[in-house]
Amino acid sequence: MFLKNAWYVAAWADEIDYTLRQIEVLGEKICVYRSSGGNVVALEDACPHRKLPLSMGRLNNDTVECGYHGLTFDCSGQCILAPGSGRIPQGARVHAYPVHEKYELVWIWMGDPILSDTSKIFEVEHYDDPEWGINRGKALEIECNYLLVTDNLLDPSHVAWVHQSSFGQAATKDVPLRITRGDQGITVWRWMMDVDPAPFYKKIVEFEGHCDRLQHYEVRYPSTALIRAIFTPAGTGGVDGPLHDKTFVMDSYNFMTPVSEG
Ligand code: FES
Numbered sequence: 324m325f326l327k328n329a330w331y332v333a334a335w336a337d338e339i340d341y342t343l344r345q346i347e348v349l350g351e352k353i354c355v356y357r358s359s360g361g362n363v364v365a366l367e368d369a370c371p372h373r374k375l376p377l378s379m380g381r382l383n384n385d386t387v388e389c390g391y392h393g394l395t396f397d398c399s400g401q402c403i404l405a406p407g408s409g410r411i412p413q414g415a416r417v418h419a420y421p422v423h424e425k426y427e428l429v430w431i432w433m434g435d436p437i438l439s440d441t442s443k444i445f446e447v448e449h450y451d452d453p454e455w456g457i458n459r460g461k462a463l464e465i466e467c468n469y470l471l472v473t474d475n476l477l478d479p480s481h482v483a484w485v486h487q488s489s490f491g492q493a494a495t496k497d498v499p500l501r502i503t504r505g506d507q508g509i510t511v512w513r514w515m516m517d518v519d520p521a522p523f524y525k526k527i528v529e530f531e532g533h534c535d536r537l538q539h540y541e542v543r544y545p546s547t548a549l550i551r552a553i554f555t556p557a558g559t560g561g562v563d564g565p566l567h568d569k570t571f572v573m574d575s576y577n578f579m580t581p582v583s584e585g
């Protein structure tokens with residue numbers, strides 16, 4: 324079962340151009356393309372006549388011509404041409420999914436279109452802030468239930484064993500984890516006080532000696548994760564810590580898009 328009334332990442336924005344492509348999200352096949360005006364269009368990828376995927380058809384002045392008998396659909400999914408027929412068949416339309424581009428990603432709404440409020444798209448803090456650096460990962464295709472990935476991204480306890488040479492350190496074995504539940508999701512976190520920086524971060528932080536370290540692992544429903552790492556000179560961290568001009572903060576965002584039940 325999937326949660327449909329939510330925004331999911333469908334693609335990187337630069338993957339969608341004036342070409343018909345099929346993607347699959349939540350078990351639904353979707354025909355996507357970018358119109359000549361630059362808008363991303365996402366249509367149910369099954370012609371209502373004999374169910375040929377529209378992604379196997381042709382783009383014609385921003386409309387999609389079915390490759391089987393030529394029914395043609397506009398960007399809203401409405402059939403606007405039925406060759407060889409004197410009229411447009413009643414009910415000849417396909418579902419058009421609400422889409423929105425933000426953070427160079429294409430977001431798609433899989434549920435009731437009336438509820439597709441773009442202000443509900445996950446906020447990436449500091450995204451346009453020139454004071455912050457940004458790195459982009461790549462899309463990973465992982466053959467497992469997406470909830471196993473959200474589980475991993477809520478689990479700071481594994482780093483002491485899996486990431487010993489990078490994020491792990493003695494304190495990640497010993498310091499108890501805290502859990503905060505909210506309306507939007509759940510966070511597992513802990514401050515580790517007066518410890519060595521973990522090996523990976525030791526090379527990055529701009530201070531010497533011990534640090535206070537935050538591990539903040541947050542998942543917002545249904546499947547967006549934020550991992551925040553803070554390394555700050557010892558004595559400047561903690562829940563009410565003042566922080567410091569050498570405090571290092573890294574936010575890592577992960578957007579899990581379930582493809583299919585499998
Ligand atoms: S299957 Fe699309 S027009 Fe016939």
